Amino acid sequence: MAQNVYDRPDFFAGYAQLPRSLHGLAGAPEWPTLRSMLPEIEGRRVVDLGCGFGWFCRWARQHGASHVLGLDLSDKMLERARMLTDDDAVVYATADLETLSLPDRGFELVYSSLAFHYVEDAARLYATVHRALIPGGRLVFSTEHPIYMAPSAPGWRIAEDGRKTWPIDGYFREGRRETDWLAPGVVKYHRTLSTTLRLLLGAGFRINRVEEFCPNAEQIAANPNLAEEIERPVFLLVAADR
Amino acid sequence: MAQNVYDRPDFFAGYAQLPRSLHGLAGAPEWPTLRSMLPEIEGRRVVDLGCGFGWFCRWARQHGASHVLGLDLSDKMLERARMLTDDDAVVYATADLETLSLPDRGFELVYSSLAFHYVEDAARLYATVHRALIPGGRLVFSTEHPIYMAPSAPGWRIAEDGRKTWPIDGYFREGRRETDWLAPGVVKYHRTLSTTLRLLLGAGFRINRVEEFCPNAEQIAANPNLAEEIERPVFLLVAADR
Numbered sequence: 514m515a516q517n518v519y520d521r522p523d524f525f526a527g528y529a530q531l532p533r534s535l536h537g538l539a540g541a542p543e544w545p546t547l548r549s550m551l552p553e554i555e556g557r558r559v560v561d562l563g564c565g566f567g568w569f570c571r572w573a574r575q576h577g578a579s580h581v582l583g584l585d586l587s588d589k590m591l592e593r594a595r596m597l598t599d600d601d602a603v604v605y606a607t608a609d610l611e612t613l614s615l616p617d618r619g620f621e622l623v624y625s626s627l628a629f630h631y632v633e634d635a636a637r638l639y640a641t642v643h644r645a646l647i648p649g650g651r652l653v654f655s656t657e658h659p660i661y662m663a664p665s666a667p668g669w670r671i672a673e674d675g676r677k678t679w680p681i682d683g684y685f686r687e688g689r690r691e692t693d694w695l696a697p698g699v700v701k702y703h704r705t706l707s708t709t710l711r712l713l714l715g716a717g718f719r720i721n722r723v724e725e726f727c728p729n730a731e732q733i734a735a736n737p738n739l740a741e742e743i744e745r746p747v748f749l750l751v752a753a754d755r
Numbered sequence: 756m757a758q759n760v761y762d763r764p765d766f767f768a769g770y771a772q773l774p775r776s777l778h779g780l781a782g783a784p785e786w787p788t789l790r791s792m793l794p795e796i797e798g799r800r801v802v803d804l805g806c807g808f809g810w811f812c813r814w815a816r817q818h819g820a821s822h823v824l825g826l827d828l829s830d831k832m833l834e835r836a837r838m839l840t841d842d843d844a845v846v847y848a849t850a851d852l853e854t855l856s857l858p859d860r861g862f863e864l865v866y867s868s869l870a871f872h873y874v875e876d877a878a879r880l881y882a883t884v885h886r887a888l889i890p891g892g893r894l895v896f897s898t899e900h901p902i903y904m905a906p907s908a909p910g911w912r913i914a915e916d917g918r919k920t921w922p923i924d925g926y927f928r929e930g931r932r933e934t935d936w937l938a939p940g941v942v943k944y945h946r947t948l949s950t951t952l953r954l955l956l957g958a959g960f961r962i963n964r965v966e967e968f969c970p971n972a973e974q975i976a977a978n979p980n981l982a983e984e985i986e987r988p989v990f991l992l993v994a995a996d997r
Contacts, residue, residue: 549879620927660902664920666914670922672924679922680921681920681984681986681987682920682921682986684987685967685985685986685988705969705988706988710964711965711966714963722953722956723949724949725947743926745926751907
C-alpha cells in the first residue's frame with residue numbers, strides 16, 4: 514500500500530494552504546501546459562487518479578465530461594472533494610494506486626496530477642491504465658521530474674560564483690526516496706526518465722507528448738518565486754495514447 | 756555552419772586517443788544499448804551522420820547493410836575513415852548537419868553517434884532525416900544528455916557530506932554552450948529533453964525508445980572511472996520511426 518501521508522494532520526494542514534489547494538487549477542503553474550495536452554472531453558468518461566480536493570473532476574464536468582470518477586487514497590481529501598462538489602455525475606471513491614483496478618475500456622481519459630511519484634509499481638499501474646482506456650483513449654499525467662527527485666539530499670545550493678544550482682546525484686539509483694515536504698518522512702519513488710518512457714511503451718502506449726514544466730515570463734512576474742524553476746525541471750508532464 | 760572543431764590539431768590529437776577512437780564501437784560504453792535500438796540492417800541502406808573514423812559504417816557493412824554513406828564535417832576524420840575502410844559499398848563525404856540534404860526516402864536507417872549536440876537547428880535536421888527515411892525507417896541517435904549539457908559551469912562538485920554531485924543550472928536556458936573538452940572553446944547547443952522529443956514528434960516521428968546511458972556492473976569493474984556515470988545521465992539515446 515502506498516503511504517497515506519495526506520491523512521496526517523500536519524501534512525494535511527500544510528497541503529490545504531498550498532496555492533493549488535486554495536485556488537484549484539489556477540493555483541498550479543503547470544496547469545496551462547497540462548491542459549493543452551488533454552484530448553476533447555465533451556461527452557467522455559474521465560477518471561482522475563489522485564483527485565485530491567476534486568478540482569480537476571469539477572473542471573472536467575464543466576467542460577462536458579459525461580462521467581467523472583475521482584479516486585484518492587486520502588479520506589480527508591475525498592471528504593473535502595465531496596463537500597466542494599454538487600454533481601451526481603462526479604463520483605469519488607477511495608483507491609490505492611498500488612492495487613488499483615479499473616473497468617476494462619471504461620474511460621476515454623485517465624488523468625493524474627502529481628500522484629504517480631508516490632507509486633512504487635509503475636509497470637502495474639501503467640498496464641492497469643492501458644486496459645482501462647478505450648483504444649484511442651489518452652493518459653495525461655504529471656509527476657515530479659526525475660531530476661527533482663533523484664538527489665539523496667535534494668535542495669538548492671549556491672555555487673562559488675553565486676549561481677543557484679540543484680546538485681544531482683544517484684540518478685540511476687532508482688527507488689524509494691524519503692523527504693521532508695510539509696511533513697517529515699514523505700515517501701516517493703524515483704524512476705529515471707527512460708524507465709518511465711520504457712514502461713509506458715512496454716504497456717502498449719504511444720507517446721503523444723512529453724513536457725517539462727517551465728514558468729513563462731508572465732507567471733514569474735506574478736510570482737517571482739517561480740524564477741528558480743528555470744534552473745532545473747521540477748515536473749514532468751506526459752500524454753500517451755492507447 | 757557548425758563549428759569544425761575536429762579539424763583543429765589540438766582537438767584531433769586528443770580525440771584520436773580516446774578509447775572510442777582507438778577501439779571503435781567496443782570502446783564506447785553506450786554502444787550495447789545503442790546497438791539494441793537498431794532495426795534489422797541486412798540488405799538495408801544506412802547513413803551515419805557524423806561518422807568520424809567510420810567505425811559504425813564498417814560495422815553496418817559487416818552486418819549486411821547494402822550501402823553505407825558516412826558523412827562528417829571533418830576532413831581529417833574522413834581521411835582516417837577512408838584509410839581504415841576497404842569496401843566499395845561504403846562511401847564517405849563531407850557534410851555539415853546544419854545544411855544537410857539527403858535523397859528523399861533514400862535510407863532504411865539514419866544513425867548518429869554524439870553529433871547532434873553540435874547542431875543548432877535541430878528542427879531542420881529532424882525534418883531532413885524524416886524525409887530521407889522510407890516509411891517504417893528508423894532514426895537511432897545518441898547525444899549528450901541535457902542534464903550533462905545544461906550547466907553554465909559543468910563539472911563535479913563534492914557536497915559538504917562528501918557526496919559527488921553534478922550541480923544543474925540553466926536547464927531551461929536553451930542554446931549555445933561553450934566548453935573546454937580536449938580543446939578550449941568547443942561549441943554545443945543545449946536543448947531540453949522535452950524540446951528534443953517535441954521536435955521529433957513535430958517532424959512526424961513516432962518515439963520507439965528513449966534510453967539514458969548507465970554503465971552496468973561489469974563495465975564499472977573493467978573501468979572504475981565509469982562509476983560516476985551512475986550519479987547523473989551523460990548520454991541520451993533515442994530511436995524514432997518514420
